[in-house]
Amino acid sequence: MNPRRKKRLTLVLALVVGLGATIGLLLYALNQNMDLFYTPTELVNGKADGTKPQVGQRLRIGGMVVEGTVVRDPKSLQVSFDVADVGPSVTVKYNGILPDLFREGQGIVAQGELVDETTIVASEVLAKHDEEYMPPEVAEAMQKTHEPLQYTDKQLQGSAQ
Template sequence: MNPRRKKRLTLVLALVVGLGATVGLMLYALNQNMDLFYTPTELVNGKPDGTKPEVGQRLRIGGMVVAGSVNRDPQSLQVSFDVADIGPSVTVTYDGILPDLFREGQGIVAQGVLVNPTTVEAHEVLAKHDEEYMPPEVAAAMEKTHAPLEYSKEQKQGSTQ
């Protein structure tokens, strides 16, 4: 092999090895930051493909807050509550201020670490709402703004008849 081809071959091999190392490091970094979503039933029984999270794994869990399960510590911001879907419930512990929409019977998504097979220690709790939800301030502003418009439309329709 002549020196020119040998130089090209080493350059191409170096590029392939560098590209492979870069892709491998990116996949490793993404794997460290990936939080899989589980329902309470999937967390306890496993997903349909048989995978179950391990203790210490970061995850997200979503479901409805079980009525009567919210326990607040009067001395701190520590709160624990049960989350369920159609099957078994899972206990979520959280130390912080809960969202305004949080209440029993409300859907939530908690992001945290699995402490034991039925307990998640959350570091973030998000309250879900339906698509018809509107904050009270926005509803009042919409009512104030759109009421005169609807009245004027009714006047126009009444005058044309």
């Protein structure tokens, strides 16, 4: 092999090794920052593929706030409540101001860390609402500006041409 080819081969190999190392480090960093989503049933029983979160793992959990389980500490912003879907419930502990839409029987998504098999210390709580919800002021304004249009037969025939 002549020196020119040897130099090219060395350069290509160095480029491939560097690119592989970069991709490997990128995937490692993304894996550590990934928050997996679980329902309360999946958290307790494990996902369909058998994976179960480990204590200390960051995750997201979504479900309905169980009626009668919201406990607020009168001296701080500490709140504890249970979240459930169709199966077992999971306790969520949160220190902070809850969203305005948060209430019992409402859907929520909490992001935090698993501290034991059925308890999560949340760093963020998001309240879900119906996609069709519209504040009354907006609904009223839309009704005023979007009144049904009355077309005559001539207008309909002209638009068809």
